[in-house]
Amino acid sequence: AQSVTQLDSHVSVSEGTPVLLRCNYSSSYSPSLFWYVQHPNKGLQLLLKYTSAATLVKGINGFEAEFKKSETSFHLTKPSAHMSDAAEYFCVVSSMDTGRRALTFGSGTRLQVQP
Amino acid sequence: NAGVTQTPKFQVLKTGQSMTLQCAQDMNHNSMYWYRQDPGMGLRLIYYSASEGTTDKGEVPNGYNVSRLNKREFSLRLESAAPSQTSVYFCASVSRGEFSTDTQYFGPGTRLTVL
Numbered sequence: 208a209q210s211v212t213q214l215d216s217h218v219s220v221s222e223g224t225p226v227l228l229r230c231n232y233s234s235s236y237s238p239s240l241f242w243y244v245q246h247p248n249k250g251l252q253l254l255l256k257y258t259s260a261a262t263l264v265k266g267i268n269g270f271e272a273e274f275k276k277s278e279t280s281f282h283l284t285k286p287s288a289h290m291s292d293a294a295e296y297f298c299v300v301s302s303m304d305t306g307r308r309a310l311t312f313g314s315g316t317r318l319q320v321q322p
Numbered sequence: 323n324a325g326v327t328q329t330p331k332f333q334v335l336k337t338g339q340s341m342t343l344q345c346a347q348d349m350n351h352n353s354m355y356w357y358r359q360d361p362g363m364g365l366r367l368i369y370y371s372a373s374e375g376t377t378d379k380g381e382v383p384n385g386y387n388v389s390r391l392n393k394r395e396f397s398l399r400l401e402s403a404a405p406s407q408t409s410v411y412f413c414a415s416v417s418r419g420e421f422s423t424d425t426q427y428f429g430p431g432t433r434l435t436v437l
Contacts (some may be wrong), residue, residue: 215430241425250326250412250428251365297364310426312364 209234211300213313221321226270226285228234228316230298233279240281241299241310251297257281268292293320324348326383326429328413334435335403335427343398343432345413353416355426356388356394358409371396403436410434 214229232238242254255266262274272283281298298313329344332365333411347354352373357365357380367380371390387399396415400407410433 211364243428248431250430252428253425256425310365310367312366314362314364 209238209300209311209312211285211298211311213298213316215316216314217317217318217319220288221224222290223287226283226288226292226318228273228283228296228298228318230281230313231279232281232300234300239301240272241301242266242270242283243297243299244294245315246294247299254283254296270273280283283307288318288320290320290322293318326413326415326427328411328429328432330432331430332433334437335400336437339403340399340401341403343411343413343434344395345397345429346395347413347415347427348394349415349427350393351415351427352393354390354394355414355416356386356396356398357412357414358382358407359431361410361413365397368398400434403434405436408434408436415420 210233211217212231220226237259240257243251244254254270255264255272257264257274260292265271270285272281273280297314297315299310301310332413355370358368359365366382368382368386369377369380369388371377374390374393377388377390391396393428410431412431413429416426
């Protein structure tokens with residue numbers, strides 16, 4: 208079965224400093240991996256996705272993530288945090304091992320950005 | 323193009339009452355999904371519909387029923403609400419049903435409280 212572990216439930220950074228949100232996954236097959244963002248009282252928006260092409264994936268709003276198969280990781284980074292980045296971030300995996308036609312979500316990381 | 327819409331946005335029920343959550347998408351997507359979001363648990367799949375006329379159970383189907391009314395609409399029904407069903411419910415759709423690579427588009431959510 209596939210699973211996702213987001214290593215930090217809360218991350219706090221200062222505006223203008225780098226962001227690192229950590230994600231590890233487990234999958235028996237080659238996975239597809241996604242990062243979604245959820246702003247307060249809003250739905251989920253796709254930031255970026257990895258689907259077996261380039262291992263460094265660039266997304267919207269300056270975010271990027273690197274797929275590292277040897278470490279089973281897909282960490283999300285941004286060079287310089289902005290106040291508008293404060294939100295909850297979900298790492299998501301999808302693969303064929305369960306046959307389930309949906310996604311497995313991590314428990315989320317809440318990002319706070321201090322002025 | 324409204325994307326994925328959900329009604330109602332908020333609902334309070336008493337234990338034992340029934341209600342239906344509505345979801346519609348105008349992107350001509352084949353597959354639709356219902357998730358629930360609980361604190362610290364990410365999103366969990368309740369039911370999904372790979373195509374018009376088909377529905378399947380997800381991870382947490384107990385206490386729910388669904389109807390894929392047509393290609394646009396996918397409703398979720400609680401026959402006898404329980405406090406454990408207090409949650410935020412999200413509907414999502416994906417274009418080709420290739421869940422492993424396609425982006426899922428999410429609605430804004432329905433906040434349900436069962437007293």
